[in-house]
Amino acid sequence: MPTIKDVAKRAGVSIATVSRVLNNKGNPTEKVKKRVLEAAKAVGYTTNIMARSLKSGSTSTICIFTPSYYLVNMPELIQSTCKMAQRSNYYTELILDADPNSITSLLKMGKYDGAIIVDPKNTSFLREIAKININFVIIGNDIDREDINTVDIDYFQGGYISTEKLISLGHKNILLLLDHPHNTITKEFRRGYLLSLDENGIQYSEDLIITPADKDLLNLEEFGYESIMNTIKTLSFTAVLSSSKRIAVGALNALNKIGLKIPNDVSFISLGNSNMLRCTFPEVSIIVAPFEQMGELGTEVLLNNITRQDSIIKKIKLQVQFIDRGSTARISKKRE
Incomplete structure (x- = not known):
């Protein structure tokens, strides 16, 4: 050997x-x-990890706790985290859908030098983790704790600026198709949408805000398709705003089947980039969220805590970017 x-x-x-x-x-x-x-x-x-652990007290392993939703829908987030750790000679262990008690128990075992926790829904257990002598970073959720490192994306701004764009073109009836109702992305994107409507004196309609049931989360493309097909029967809308690229794909297929053209009949904006959204004509305007950068920065903060004993708490919020690809247009006179 x-x-x-x-x-x-x-x-x-x-x-x-x-x-x-x-x-x-x-x-x-x-x-x-x-x-x-x-x-x-x-x-x-x-490297013999166990031998290194016995000699130095380090396992050179970090654990990533994440909802499976992020692995399926934002794989670049998890991939960038693993690559960043690998470049610093750290191993990663991925654990999906762990409940707070399981996370706490695993971190108490001393198997890991640190942990990344992706968008925890229940944050009360973090008080217990903070008592453990282990470094950890929260990504995807800007929790209200001044003693915990967080790296997040301004999803609120994404919902706000995309709605502002549509309103500036004369749209008032904007159909909002949302992703997983409990995710930070969905909650913040919806909040930005509602604030923009309110600031422009537009009364929002709950009927124009559609979120998937649990059964729909397995096939978001189908949810997007059915949302358009069902809503068009009872409500009038001139623009569609989606918080998910997968939902957007289904919605675009439905609009195409109905015969509504983008942007002449319906303006369309989606959060998240995807090659699928570039296959339409015109291409779909998007809100780009830097998921890959969030993973890299979260890992960098964690590794600095581990290797350099960096005790300064980091609160990082990354900005989104609107890219206009021509899928929005001023509302036609006949549809005002």
Whole structure:
């Protein structure tokens, strides 16, 4: 079995240098890091995690607790988190849909150097976790705790600026198609939509705000399709705003089947980028939420806490961006 001495010989550096690189200690140059990692790969050397844990008290492992919703709908968030950890020689363990008691119990076991908790619905258990001697970061939820690191996206702004855009074009009856009713994304996006309507003196209608039932969460494309087909029978709307790219795909298919053209008949904006939303003509205008950057920054904050004992609490909120692709237009006189 290859040893650290084999890696040092192959890389042409000292055993101490190899140890520093593999344990993410000291400040070796990027050139040296690359040479050592390439040598380790070439000789087939792998770090014995248990041995390292016994010697240093570190497992070099972080745990990601996330609702399965984020893995399915925002895979770039989880992928960027894992890649960022890997670049710093940390392993990741992914645990889906864990309840607060399970999260607390697992973190008390000492298996992990730190944890990332994605959009926890119940935040009261964080008081218990804060008492444990472990670093953790919350991403996707800007909880009201000054002693906990958080990295979030301004979904409220996404709902607000997209609604403002549609109102500026004369739209008042704006159909809002929302995602999972308990997610922070949905709650904040809806809040931005409602504030924009209120500031412009437009009375909102609950009938124009549609959220999926639990059974619909398994097929959001179908939910988007059926929402349009059912709403068009009883209500008049001139614009559609979706908080999910998957819901948007279904809604676009329904509008196309009905024969309503975008943007001449209906203006359309969706949160989230997707190649599917570029297959229409015109392409769908979108609100881009930086999920990948949120994952990277959350992991960076956590690793700085672990490796540098950075005790300064970080409260980071990333901004969304509106990209106009031509799927919105001023409301026609006949539809005002």
